[in-house]
Amino acid sequence: MKRISGDTVKWGVIGAGDVCEVKSAPAMYKIEHSKITAVMRRNGEKAADFAKRHNIEKWYTDADQLINDPEVNAVYIATPPISHTELAEKVAKAGKPAYVEKPMAKTYAECQSMVETFKKYDQPLYIAYYRRALPNFLKVKELIESGVIGDVRMVNIEMIKPVKPNVITHLENNWRVDPEVAGGGYFYDLASHQFDYLDFLLGPVSGAKGYSLNQTGNYAADDMTVASFSFPNKVVGTGVWCYTAGETVSKEQTTIIGSKGHIVYGTFENSIVSWETDSGVKESIDFKMPQHIQEPLIRQVVDELLGRGKCVSTGVSAARTNQVLEMISG
Secondary structure (H helix, E strand, O other), X not given: OOOOOOOOEEEEEXXXXXXXHHHHHHHHHHOOOEEEEEEEOOOHHHHHHHHHHOOOOEEEOOHHHHHOOOOOOEEEEOOOHHHHHHHHHHHHHOOOOEEEOOOOOOOHHHHHHHHHHHHHOOOOEEEOOHHHHOHHHHHHHHHHHOOOOOOEEEEEEEEEOOOOOOOOOOOOOOHHHOHHHHOOOHHHHHHHHHHHHHXXXXXXXXXXXXXXXXXXXXXXXXXXXXXXXXXXXXXXXXXXEEOOOOHHHOEEEEEEEEOOEEEEEOOOOOOEEEEEEOOOOEEEEEOOOOOXXXXXXXXXHHHXXXXXXXXXXXXXHHHHHHHHHHHHHO
């Protein structure tokens, strides 16, 4: 697979909205041998403002111009899922690697198309499932692999939230609950992180079934999903994603149960990892997160593009997550 020429990743950023402001874009110009060369938004005033505040030389209102800018050698796509496939495939055809926000696309079929296009043009494709590189999630992986809780038996995901979950920044036009734009609702937006991490932790899901429906009619997407799933190593899982509950039962945690103990962690609302074993060990660590939450994963992307490392989140792994979401939600 091709790598970029030169010693610096020169990013072009498409869709410089809320996610870019703190989570990702600043990391791209703070990491060694990485800079943002150009930014694009359809609103020229907002594009110019973002560029000025982040000391970016160029801005565009047309994605094609950014993609084909000869000074840009890698592209970050931070738009809603509806445009991921079209934009990413243009990047591949331009002979450049892409780093794409999650969920990877609206559908598994679109994900497959993206993977095949980047394979055809021999370009790397990365997806922003940044939890794979964060210290709290790496700690869970370390505990599992070192056998602290014995053999993993099952996983239980609990995501029980009121109609307006505080894990989301609500916009006036909330595309996250518009299936035509996002592929699904909060289940797609949030459970995608959970299932991608389980793929990283336990391997690809081998089977999944679920039931999904809209209980409240507050928006077009389903707001209640329950699921069961399994892994090739005989680990089984259950999950509930409810966005219709009262405040008193609000809960977000994942429990991994083993033959000698269990681990509990939060995916969104805290960075605490707790574990307890049959031998009497009972520990808990609250990890400090990086200022720019995507920085550890973006650093992996930069290192791989410069031929000095490997990124753990690819189009191939992320496509599997979309497949699981479809298996569950139908």
